[in-house]
Amino acid sequence: MGNNAFKINARDNIVVATQPIKKGEAVVVDGEPLIDAVEDIAAGYKVAIVEVAEGKKVYCYGEPIVEATRTIRPGEWTHVHNTRPIPGA
Amino acid sequence: MEFLGYKRENGKFGVRNHVLVLSSVACANGVVDAIARALPDVVPVTHVYGCGSGPEDIGVSIRTLNGLMNNPNVGAVLIIGLGCENVSSSMLTMGVQDKPVEALLIQESGGSAATTARGIEIAARFLKELEAQERVPAPVSELMVGLKSGGSDVFSGITANPAVGVAADRFVREGATVILTEMTEMAGTAHILKSRCCTPELGEQVGNLIDEHRRNVRASLGELAGLSISLGNIDGGLSSITEKSLGCIMKSGTTPITELIEHAGRPSRRGLIIMAGPGYDIDSMAAEAAAGSQIILFTTGRGTPAGFPAVPVIKITSNSLTYNKMPGDADINAGSIVDSEKTIDVVGREIFDFSIEVANGRKTCAEINRAIPFNYLKQGPTY
Numbered sequence: 001m002g003n004n005a006f007k008i009n010a011r012d013n014i015v016v017a018t019q020p021i022k023k024g025e026a027v028v029v030d031g032e033p034l035i036d037a038v039e040d041i042a043a044g045y046k047v048a049i050v051e052v053a054e055g056k057k058v059y060c061y062g063e064p065i066v067e068a069t070r071t072i073r074p075g076e077w078t079h080v081h082n083t084r085p086i087p088g089a
Numbered sequence: 090m091e092f093l094g095y096k097r098e099n100g101k102f103g104v105r106n107h108v109l110v111l112s113s114v115a116c117a118n119g120v121v122d123a124i125a126r127a128l129p130d131v132v133p134v135t136h137v138y139g140c141g142s143g144p145e146d147i148g149v150s151i152r153t154l155n156g157l158m159n160n161p162n163v164g165a166v167l168i169i170g171l172g173c174e175n176v177s178s179s180m181l182t183m184g185v186q187d188k189p190v191e192a193l194l195i196q197e198s199g200g201s202a203a204t205t206a207r208g209i210e211i212a213a214r215f216l217k218e219l220e221a222q223e224r225v226p227a228p229v230s231e232l233m234v235g236l237k238s239g240g241s242d243v244f245s246g247i248t249a250n251p252a253v254g255v256a257a258d259r260f261v262r263e264g265a266t267v268i269l270t271e272m273t274e275m276a277g278t279a280h281i282l283k284s285r286c287c288t289p290e291l292g293e294q295v296g297n298l299i300d301e302h303r304r305n306v307r308a309s310l311g312e313l314a315g316l317s318i319s320l321g322n323i324d325g326g327l328s329s330i331t332e333k334s335l336g337c338i339m340k341s342g343t344t345p346i347t348e349l350i351e352h353a354g355r356p357s358r359r360g361l362i363i364m365a366g367p368g369y370d371i372d373s374m375a376a377e378a379a380a381g382s383q384i385i386l387f388t389t390g391r392g393t394p395a396g397f398p399a400v401p402v403i404k405i406t407s408n409s410l411t412y413n414k415m416p417g418d419a420d421i422n423a424g425s426i427v428d429s430e431k432t433i434d435v436v437g438r439e440i441f442d443f444s445i446e447v448a449n450g451r452k453t454c455a456e457i458n459r460a461i462p463f464n465y466l467k468q469g470p471t472y
Contacts, residue, residue, distance in 0.1 A: 003429045008247050016247055016326070018427040044243035044326035058328075061246070061339065063281060065332040078328070085329045 001028045005047065009062030014046040014078050021047070027075065038075040046078040058083055090263055092232070092448035093224035094383075095164065098187035102227040103161035104383045104448040107132045107399045108215040110167045110208065111158065113181055114139025114174035117195060121169050123205040124212055131167075131212050134398045134463050140174040145469025150176055152353040153465040155184035156379025162399045164222065165189040165215035167208060172196030189215060224450070230264030230359070232448060235377030235385040235400075236340040237271070239370040242390025242407055243325040246336015248433070249388035249407040249423035255437020256386065256444065257361070258342035266359045268377050269341040270352075271368040272302040277331035278338055282363070286346045294349050298365055340388065352466060353379040370395055371464040374402065384444055394418045396455025398463050401447050404454055405440060420454050 005015040007029045015029055021041040026033035027049065034049045041047050046060070052072040057064035066083035076082070094102030111134040112121045118135040125133035134157065138150060154176070158166045166185055170178030170192060178192040191211050198204040236253060238245060257267045275282060279299040283292035327333045347360035353376040356362045366376050374385055374397040385402045387393075392411040396402040406412040409424035421440055425431040431439075447453055455461070 006247055006427055008251070016243075018244075042326075046326065046328070060332055061335040063331070063335055065335065066329045079326070080323055080328055083328055085331070 001026070001031055001033060003028050003030065005029050005034075007049075008060060011062040012059045013050050013052055014048050014058055014060060017041045017043050017045050017047060019043050035075045038073055039077055041077050048072045048074055048076050048078045050074055052078070057086065090229045090445075091226045092229060092445050093450070094227040094231070094448065095161075095222055096225050096227070097161050101161040101381070102231045102383075103164065104232075104401065104450075105162040105399060106164040106219045106222055107162055108165050108167065108212055108219060109134060109158060109163045109399055110169065110212055111154065111181075112136060112139065113154075113168055113170035113176050113178045113192075116140075116171040116174065117169040120193075120195060120201050120204050120208060123201070124167075124169070124208045127205075127209045128212050128216065130216055132163075132398045132461065136463055136465065138465070138467060139176045141471045142175065142467065143469045143472060146467050147175075149353055149466050149468070151180070151184070152351075153375050153379045154181055156353055156355065156381065157375070157399065158185045158190070159188075160378055160381060160383070160399055162383050163188065164219040166191075167212050167215065168192040169204065169208060170194045189218070228264070229260070229445070232260065232384065232444075233266040233268065233356070233380065233382045234260050234444065235268045235270075235374065235380070235382035237370065237373055237377070237385055237402075238274070238337060238340065238388040239395070240389045240391035240393045241337070242411075243327065244407040244424065244427060245388055245390045246333075246339055247407075248426040248436070249390070249405045250336055250339035251433045252423045252426065252436035252440055253340045253386050253388055253405060254342035255434055256342075256440040257340060258344055259437070259441045260444075261342065261344040261360050264359060266356055266362060267341070267344075268356070268362045268364050268380055268382060269338065270364040270366045270373050270376060271337065272299055272365060273306060273368040274334050274337035275299045276303050276334055277329065278334040281335075282338065282346065285344075285361075291346065291349060295346065295363055298349065302365075302367075340386070350380065352376050355380055366466060369466075371397075371462050372466040374400070375463065375465040384447060386440065386444065388423070389419070392418060394455065394458060394460045395462055396453065396458070396460045398461040401453045402455045403440070403444060403447060417458065418454050
């Protein structure tokens with residue numbers, strides 16, 4: 001399957017869309033469909049590949065970058081509307 | 090592993106053998122430009138400073154100009170001064186070690202035309218002398234590599250920067266020195282960089298300097314500093330300053346940080362060095378060249394043609410669109426990583442291999458284009 005997303009680090013709970021992904025389409029990394037997108041994802045944006053519960057951290061580069069302000073579903077766009085900077089970071 | 094370089098009297102090795110023609114003050118730029126028009130093989134270095142600056146700037150001025158003249162890629166130096174400037178030619182001449190250096194003052198040499206004619210004679214002699222020198226094998230551990238990114242985009246942190254990180258790790262494994270600067274782009278990652286320092290003391294210093302830099306940016310930009318993750322960054326997909334900075338420091342790979350040096354200072358250790366300083370491309374490259382970097386690895390998302398005098402700058406684009414829309418400006422396209430053609434490791438090895446070819450004499454795009462802007466960090470007022 002053609003890749004449309006990129007996983008930066010094995011520990012990450014998000015992947016980055018390398019091209020636009022339509023709602024309902026599979027998010028494909030290294031030829032493997034990981035999850036179906038639950039909304040449209042623009043290129044360069046992050047999409048959760050597992051559930052991230054409210055208050056839990058989003059990992060990118062294998063490091064915590066933000067925390068969820070509400071539960072983020074698998075396949076959901078993960079950005080400033082559902083996360084916030086980690087206090088004190 | 091070895092490369093072929095020019096051995097200097099102090100034991101260092103250049104990857105180029107340039108004649109540098111440098112203004113000590115902006116008033117001398119016309120003569121420097123005239124010499125370079127007559128002798129296209131010299132590397133002209135002009136700037137807008139050299140006078141009217143206070144104590145805040147004198148240290149960086151002298152360190153940058155001296156460091157550039159002492160860079161191993163420079164085989165000989167001709168300084169063109171006016172005669173009444175603050176950064177005097179004699180002071181600059183005294184700072185040049187182990188290579189031929191001469192200085193001319195326009196006020197003492199019969200004005201612009203006569204100084205130009207005399208400068209052409211001297212620079213032509215230097216070119217002839219350097220032509221006779223041959224490259225000799227040198228260990229890769231003699232290389233110092235500066236890291237830089239400019240015009241970053243959302244793909245910089247996932248393609249070009251991590252691929253440069255792979256190359257940086259390889260350079261450090263070979264015993265070479267790698268310099269990471271751009272402290273503006275370290276905000277939010279102090280905890281990671283601190284944990285990578287060789288000693289807890291060094292970690293504290295690095296953490297404090299990142300915090301200090303952040304405070305200074307805040308004092309200067311006010312509320313906008315909070316947006317140093319900018320609206321454009323957010324539109325591009327970045328969610329926090331930590332995410333943005335993590336992408337930037339990927340260039341440094343994974344090896345321990347061995348030393349923290351001042352802006353345009355000289356490392357005393359090998360391995361991965363952090364240098365104080367801001368992120369502005371030309372100022373950062375000036376400080377890396379002054380530190381002694383013979384090569385700079387420069388990643389870009391939006392695309393920039395800027396190279397640097399006397400130091401080959403290798404351009405690595407983060408995406409194929411930029412690589413293709415500015416043909417002849419980038420040496421390597423890391424966009425192939427998101428195009429699923431190559432892995433980060435493969436592109437990292439390509440960057441390392443290409444760097445060795447450049448060390449051996451292959452010209453970079455910026456060298457072919459003669460894109461060699463020069464500037465250096467100025468922080469104090471102008472009088």
